[in-house]
Amino acid sequence: MDHEHCHSLLNSLSDYVEGDLSEELCAEIERHLQSCENCRVVIDTLRKTVYLYHATAADPPVMPQDVKERLYTRLDLNEFLNPSP
């Protein structure tokens, strides 16, 4: 296993996952992945990590009503609280 090569690719992995690399570099990484199980696992788990955080962020932000009320009070905006939709 060419560990030197693995290391030199590390900095590009995030961009690779992002689809943000030149065709040339992409091809180089893909060639390497065919022969390197370790890097394949790193890429797969990196991709999954990003996916999981995206998934948890997909929920709309929830701000408790009391937090909202205190914010409007602090900003002296109480008259605008809960405008009719």
Added chain:
Amino acid sequence: MDREKRKEEDFSLPRLRAGDRAEFARLVDAYSGVIYRLGLKMLDDPQDAEDILQETFIKAYRYLKDFDGRSSLSTWLYRIATNEALMLIRKRKNVPLSFDEALDPDQEIEKPLQILDWCCMPEKELMSAEARLYMQQAVEQLSPGLRAVFVLRDIEGLSTEETSRVLNLSESAVKTRLSRARMRLRELLTAYFGERMSALGLVEPGDD
């Protein structure tokens, strides 16, 4: 961000700059949710998130008259909120944490230490309440400089360009930090899910 961007066009900058309270209330209504979430992700403490939320809109109201419109309103609000969060982190840690500590461009990316394929775990394990809690705690372990980039890019969904404006960093610095943050989180999640796999008997003999 698309949803917010569409909202953006609905605001009247002249009215906001003139201190129009009804218009400002609409701005607060549109963005308070995302700003509160940003605070929660940056500090993982509801009281801190509430402080950040209030300070952000107090400052926004104060400085709107100087808002030049070169960046979008959301980018501008994110910038105020992120600065508030970083200041609060510095205060909480009670040590002089430099925002630039993670910026050293020569520092090489961490070498992955844990090689274990946990991707095949059942979705309900990966997305369990416990796993989500661990994931949030893992974000708190990032240095503030990496955390800010990660939260803006991968949780709030800002583009590289927007993030670079919010943090006043070059786009390449944003990319480097995002890469380091993701690799660090991958490491932490591998440790966590590795233990879960053992507990569930999913690790095959011979795996490290």
